[in-house]
Amino acid sequence: MQTVDTYVIVPTYNEVDNIDELVTQILDLPVAVGIIVVDDNSPDGTGAAADKWAIEYPEQVHVVHRPGKLGLGTAYIAGFKMGIQVLQAQRLMTMDADFSHNPRYIPAMLVMSADKHVVIGSRYVAGGGSKNCSWKRIWLSKIANLVARTLLGLKANDATAGFRLYRREVLETIPLDQIFSSGYSFLVEMLFMCQRRGWQIGEVPIVFEDRRKGTTKISRQEVLKAQYTVLRLFWRRLRGREPRQPQIPVSA
Numbered sequence: 737m738q739t740v741d742t743y744v745i746v747p748t749y750n751e752v753d754n755i756d757e758l759v760t761q762i763l764d765l766p767v768a769v770g771i772i773v774v775d776d777n778s779p780d781g782t783g784a785a786a787d788k789w790a791i792e793y794p795e796q797v798h799v800v801h802r803p804g805k806l807g808l809g810t811a812y813i814a815g816f817k818m819g820i821q822v823l824q825a826q827r828l829m830t831m832d833a834d835f836s837h838n839p840r841y842i843p844a845m846l847v848m849s850a851d852k853h854v855v856i857g858s859r860y861v862a863g864g865g866s867k868n869c870s871w872k873r874i875w876l877s878k879i880a881n882l883v884a885r886t887l888l889g890l891k892a893n894d895a896t897a898g899f900r901l902y903r904r905e906v907l908e909t910i911p912l913d914q915i916f917s918s919g920y921s922f923l924v925e926m927l928f929m930c931q932r933r934g935w936q937i938g939e940v941p942i943v944f945e946d947r948r949k950g951t952t953k954i955s956r957q958e959v960l961k962a963q964y965t966v967l968r969l970f971w972r973r974l975r976g977r978e979p980r981q982p983q984i985p986v987s988a
């Protein structure tokens with residue numbers, strides 16, 4: 737078996753209907769990737785379902801258990817720490833558990849990571865798109881992207897996507913414990929930090945599909961919190977608190 741140096745972080749909260757199929761599909765990919773499930777003590781038993789995979793595939797599947805719902809952003813951070821400090825990962829990916837992010841795009845994202853430090857699975861580049869999403873969901877995403885790109889100067893076309901790959905050296909420069917957002921706006925804050933530090937960002941087209949099973953965790957409160965995060969980062973940008981570094985060349 738190939739040694740695993742890339743792990744996909746999958747934050748879960750009540751994803752018992754999705755987790756088995758997702759782990760199966762990731763392990764079946766023609767590339768060697770491991771999985772770090774970060775479960776927030778899901779009442780539906782997702783954590784226990786993930787544990788069964790970790791027992792069967794101790795090299796590839798790892799589970800971080802947290803005591804309660806602590807937010808998407810902090811779940812990613814817990815996964816990054818596990819990947820960097822414990823598993824010595826060279827690349828860490830993030831994706832949702834609900835099949836909105838199809839694992840079939842992982843190989844193409846890995847290929848692009850040879851030339852880019854951060855790779856986004858993107859709805860808004862040629863070949864990408866959204867399937868079966870309500871107009872409300874599509875507009876929420878489009879407006880969030882427009883605002884983040886305009887106020888923060890983000891260059892990526894899909895700045896709010898949760899399907900990403902970060903090379904290890906990128907994560908080593910980001911002060912994870914200082915990230916302000918605990919929820920969905922973590923994604924915007926993280927991208928802002930990566931871009932300002934000069935890391936090169938690429939996008940692979942993906943078709944985002946609305947979740948088939950389970951329920952959304954995005955609340956009105958999350959949307960408000962995201963607006964606050966963007967304004968806070970905009971203020972930091974205006975005050976020159978996050979100086980723009982020159983682009984860093986990509987090494988092999």
Ligand SMILES: Nc1nc2c(ncn2[C@@H]2O[C@H](COP(=O)(O)OP(=O)(O)OP(=O)(O)O)[C@@H](O)[C@H]2O)c(=O)[nH]1
Nearest residue numbers: 747748749774776806807808811832833947952953
């Ligand atoms: N560990 C953890 N996972 C979370 C938390 N909130 C959301 N998630 C997971 O993060 C991923 C994205 O959440 P979703 O509810 O699907 O949000 P979304 O994809 O933006 O919204 P939908 O389009 O409605 O599915 C899913 O795998 C969730 O189970 C949380 O507080 N803790």
Ligand SMILES: [Mg+2]
Nearest residue numbers: 832834836947
């Ligand atoms: Mg989802």
